[in-house]
Amino acid sequence: MESSTGPTWGRCWRTGRRSLLTVDIRLATEPDLPGIFFIYDREVREGVATFDTEVKTAAERQQWFADHRLPRHPLIVALEADEIVGWGSLSPWSARCAYIRTAENSVYVRAGCQGRGIGKALLADLLERGRAAGLGVIAARIVEGNPASIRLHEAFGFETVGVMRRVGEKFGRILDVRIMQRRMDGPAN
Numbered sequence: 001m002e003s004s005t006g007p008t009w010g011r012c013w014r015t016g017r018r019s020l021l022t023v024d025i026r027l028a029t030e031p032d033l034p035g036i037f038f039i040y041d042r043e044v045r046e047g048v049a050t051f052d053t054e055v056k057t058a059a060e061r062q063q064w065f066a067d068h069r070l071p072r073h074p075l076i077v078a079l080e081a082d083e084i085v086g087w088g089s090l091s092p093w094s095a096r097c098a099y100i101r102t103a104e105n106s107v108y109v110r111a112g113c114q115g116r117g118i119g120k121a122l123l124a125d126l127l128e129r130g131r132a133a134g135l136g137v138i139a140a141r142i143v144e145g146n147p148a149s150i151r152l153h154e155a156f157g158f159e160t161v162g163v164m165r166r167v168g169e170k171f172g173r174i175l176d177v178r179i180m181q182r183r184m185d186g187p188a189n
């Protein structure tokens with residue numbers, strides 16, 4: 001099994017001490033789906049980070065897993081003590097073929113494990129895989145009012161290219177969406 005990230009330094013908010021965070025990142029396998037959707041479904045039901053409003057059926061989950069085809073569209077998980085504490089993916093930005101050089105990234109960290117560097121470990125791994133796959137741009141759609149996600153992406157050189165006003169509606173709230181992108185093919189890369 002491919003596994004890329006070893007120990008990284010994270011800040012443990014529960015103890016207030018800076019502590020060694022051992023997070024393993026590897027490609028997801030089908031048996032990881034319950035762990036992935038345990039994290040995601042909470043956001044579907046209770047949050048606005050995703051604009052999905054219905055949890056996926058078992059068949060839809062399997063199709064979603066199968067749709068993540070290497071090398072451009074990896075699905076990865078972060079594990080601490082063999083438990084899935086986060087996941088990330090690169091997906092097609094659009095089904096239209098001329099967008100093949102662009103992928104959309106997603107990163108989700110389990111509630112209670114956030115703010116400890118796991119999101120950064122996942123996004124670093126996705127960028128490395130995207131670069132190796134020859135992607136030109138990785139982009140994110142981030143609901144306005146998600147400072148953790150904005151800061152996470154800024155930390156990796158993503159820039160805001162625009163804000164789509166009032167495009168989403170969830171729990172009776174009208175929502176703006178910020179588009180952030182990271183060029184993978186620039187001179188600094």
Ligand SMILES: CC(C)(COP(=O)(O)OP(=O)(O)OC[C@H]1O[C@@H](n2cnc3c(N)ncnc32)[C@H](O)[C@@H]1OP(=O)(O)O)[C@@H](O)C(=O)NCCC(=O)NCCS
Nearest residue numbers: 049107108109114115116117118119120147148149151152
């Ligand atoms: C957004 C998310 C993926 C970030 O992952 P994380 O593990 O919590 O974040 P990290 O600990 O790796 O921190 C990443 C950066 O964000 C900052 N950050 C973390 N939580 C923050 C918060 N609540 N407010 C502001 N900044 C925050 C960190 O300080 C760090 O920045 P730094 O390197 O400049 O210090 C995670 O909080 C999450 O899963 N949220 C719910 C789902 C979601 O919003 N997904 C993104 C959809 S676009």
